[in-house]
Amino acid sequence: MKHVISIILVSFVFLPAIYGQCDRVVSSVEDPGPAQMTGGELPADVNDTDWFFPSNYTRLVSFSGTPGNKASHEGMDYVHEDTSKEHVYIHTAAAGQVVYVREGCPESSQFKHNNYNRECGAGWGNHVVVKHGSVYTRYAHLKKNSITVKVGDELYAEQIVGQMGNSGRSEVRHLHFELGTRRDMFDPCGMSQNFDYVYNPNQLNYNQRTGIDDELAEDTAKVVVCHDRHNEIIKVKMPTSHSLGQIISIELYDALGRKLEEVNDLGANRYGEQQIPYSSGSQLIICRIITEKISFSKKIVS
Ligand SMILES: [Zn+2]
Numbered sequence: 068m069k070h071v072i073s074i075i076l077v078s079f080v081f082l083p084a085i086y087g088q089c090d091r092v093v094s095s096v097e098d099p100g101p102a103q104m105t106g107g108e109l110p111a112d113v114n115d116t117d118w119f120f121p122s123n124y125t126r127l128v129s130f131s132g133t134p135g136n137k138a139s140h141e142g143m144d145y146v147h148e149d150t151s152k153e154h155v156y157i158h159t160a161a162a163g164q165v166v167y168v169r170e171g172c173p174e175s176s177q178f179k180h181n182n183y184n185r186e187c188g189a190g191w192g193n194h195v196v197v198k199h200g201s202v203y204t205r206y207a208h209l210k211k212n213s214i215t216v217k218v219g220d221e222l223y224a225e226q227i228v229g230q231m232g233n234s235g236r237s238e239v240r241h242l243h244f245e246l247g248t249r250r251d252m253f254d255p256c257g258m259s260q261n262f263d264y265v266y267n268p269n270q271l272n273y274n275q276r277t278g279i280d281d282e283l284a285e286d287t288a289k290v291v292v293c294h295d296r297h298n299e300i301i302k303v304k305m306p307t308s309h310s311l312g313q314i315i316s317i318e319l320y321d322a323l324g325r326k327l328e329e330v331n332d333l334g335a336n337r338y339g340e341q342q343i344p345y346s347s348g349s350q351l352i353i354c355r356i357i358t359e360k361i362s363f364s365k366k367i368v369s
Contacts, residue, residue, distance in 0.1 A: 192235025
């Protein structure tokens with residue numbers, strides 16, 4: 068029996084390392100996380116990056132630590148306790164490359180002390196690490212099975228990486244957001260890995276978000292453009308690489324919120340650019356886009 072367990076363990080722990088091509092690590096193991104030290108000055112290239120808040124929230128809990136000592140709260144918490152919001156999306160705080168994804172951590176509920184495998188993912192629960200020049204960001208406690216990116220993905224700023232959750236060492240649905248540096252590369256096949264130093268994310272110079280109405284639209288300004296060309300064609304443009312899924316339908320609304328048109332017949336190509344012939348002129352205000360993952364509204368620009 069012991070032998071069988073060893074074989075199973077060896078297969079799980081070492082096979083991914085042999086192949087060296089992990090795009091994520093899926094495990095419910097409670098792995099240990101070494102302490103992270105508080106860094107002093109942030110690397111200079113941080114100021115060359117455009118930073119955006121990674122999430123909506125109802126309450127914040129600040130970073131705490133003094134340079135040269137172990138950080139007592141190693142990141143910033145974005146708590147979202149509004150139970151009427153089923154999904155709270157987490158966005159990468161800047162363009163960058165995904166270097167580590169940990170999935171498989173359970174959670175007992177969204178709005179109470181999590182009772183399951185609290186040290187799963189070294190307490191971070193399901194989490195994603197993104198590299199931006201010489202610093203990294205970590206997005207922790209994500210909802211199980213919500214992560215939409217994998218190791219190697221190049222992300223544009225504010226791209227969705229997953230949904231806020233309560234996995235790992237967490238008392239309520241929240242994002243624990245870390246900013247850190249690390250001398251060694253992340254091993255995409257290894258168990259959870261710490262930063263050498265963590266920094267107060269409040270030191271970042273955040274840009275204003277540029278969205279229009281609902282929680283996702285606030286964050287997808289760079290994902291979708293609704294364009295009215297000479298009052299005759301509505302163009303909806305999505306980059307081919309995004310995490311929203313295929314477009315299912317597009318609806319057009321006037322200033323009073325009345326639906327003027329619903330377009331379901333989008334043909335074979337449901338990514339990229341859609342062109343809808345429509346000539347109701349200036350009364351068109353909002354286009355609502357329904358995708359496999361989410362629906363959201365955008366102001367039509369001419
Ligand atoms: Zn935290």
